[in-house]
Amino acid sequence: MPLLYDFRSDTQTRPTAGMRAAIAAAEVGDDMTGEDPTVNRLEEMIAEMFGKEAAVFACSGTQSNQMGVRCHCLPGDELLIHETGHIANFEAGGPAVLSGVSCRQLPGEKGFLTLETLAGKIRADNQHLCRTRLLCLENTSNAGGGHAWPLEQLHEVGSWGHEQGLKVHVDGARFFNACVAQGYSPREACEHVDTISICFSKGLGCPMGSILTGSAEDMAHARRSRKLFGGAMRQAGMMAAACVYALEHHIDRLAEDHENARLLAEGIAEIDGLVAEPAAVETNLVFFDVDPELGNAGQLSAALKERGLGINAMGSARLRACTHLDVSREDVEASLVILRDTVAAGFRDMAGSLTGPYARA
Ligand SMILES: Cc1ncc(COP(=O)(O)O)c(C=O)c1O
Structure with missing residues (x-):
């Protein structure tokens, strides 16, 4: 029997008529050479919204998260993440396979990491130990229960990471759900964040697409990783048009x-x-x-x-x-x-x- 009501995931949405019209009308070019005007527009919109220098459009949340991990880490490095984190559990071992990075998974309520849990988890500079390099947070937490990080907690953990010399990446597959639930703007929420991956294919209702945003230097690195991971695209403006439409119509x-x-x-x-x-x-x-x-x-x-x-x-x-x-x-x-x-x-x-x-x- 076909499903009458599908609550399996927010990835099950079909594009609306308005979104399909936006896709059909998209101006396109070759994105791999930076010539797709709609992708460029989307990347600029996101960088502006999040207060970052640049952004890179990607095929999926897994891809943009893994671009983020690779931006910040070298083989042999370690990232810190909640034990339910998507990057560590549901991305096919991506950190290890694609970047040579191990995941140290830590406990905590609601899928959140706290300063208490993180205390003492940064390894000493010692030849025997891997280098603790990256802090990964998930907002909203998926397997953690769909919780949205409060602004203060996000700032506290992010700024602690920076004080410790770590980079901070946010898996924001459902980041706009967090913004709406908590009433904060992307820009203020990402003040102490280096890179954030956002999915358009979940609550925002697009057929595909994610984006990574951060500094110009990190995004140049991420663009190379996207190519390496087989995710550099051509006339991707068809999909970017859906994402622009979603930013304009599907957040509130x-x-x-x-x-x-x-x-x-x-x-x-x-x-x-x-x-x-x-x-x-x-x-x-x-x-x-x-x-x-x-x-x-x-x-x-x-x-x-x-x-x-x-x-x-x-x-x-x-x-x-x-x-x-x-x-x-x-x-x-x-x-x-x-x-x-x-x-x-x-x-x-x-x-x-x-x-x-x-x-x-
Ligand atoms: C929290 C979280 N991060 C990342 C992803 C990966 O997204 P994608 O399925 O587009 O690779 C998902 C997918 O459900 C997710 O829930």
Whole structure:
């Protein structure tokens, strides 16, 4: 059965009519030689918004994050990151494979790193040790729960990193969700940040595209890495036009996704056998747990799929639902009925992977 309501990810959105019109009308040129006017415009817009000198358009968030890692590190270096960080867990070992960099994964509430956790984690200058070089933060945190960093905490950790001689990179796949939730501007949030990667293909609703922004020197380095990683493009203005359109039309509306996520969490919390924490929902990601007595998350996900509702299992008992441009308040209400009925009917016999897409049993 095709999905009626797709909460698997904000990457599932289809371009709107307005975005498709912008794509069709895009002025283009060869981006690899710097001649695509729309890509150039997008890069300038982002650099200006974030208070940085330059930006480089990339194919994906993985690519722009890995360009960021490579900008700052040499083979043998180490980066510090939260234990749930996307760069360390979900980018196919990119830091090690593409840059020869190891990841030191640290614990912390909400997917955030604190000065307490970071204390003592910078290795001494000693031939036996790898060089601690880069601090990677994720805003919003994805596997950390969809939390948006408060401005003060972001400044505190970023400026601490700089005082320690580290570079600071932010994985901002859902950075505009953080700006909307916390009410800060990209520029003020990135005051103590060297590079930030932003995705257009998630909450902003574009078919593809990410961007890295930072100093002119770092962006020249990143441009070389983009080529090395096979991501330098030609008439990419077709896609950059969608991104410009999203910057102009799809940022403020993220508040609706956050409201829908809260509504969804409130409904889930009322279903016997499911546990959700509505007060913990800050942006567009809703994590909730299923009572193991009833079955596992994979089985619930499979049963929901049979009824046309897409929600991914993220662990043995944990699921994640994500709101976005293509799900309305009415969709949330209809989906809550499906969830309630599915849990009440029992779903243990549904074939679902025991632990979800990312973990081994
Ligand atoms: C926090 C975070 N960073 C980076 C990425 C990678 O983006 P992409 O799928 O475009 O490579 C994702 C993808 O979901 C993500 O959630």
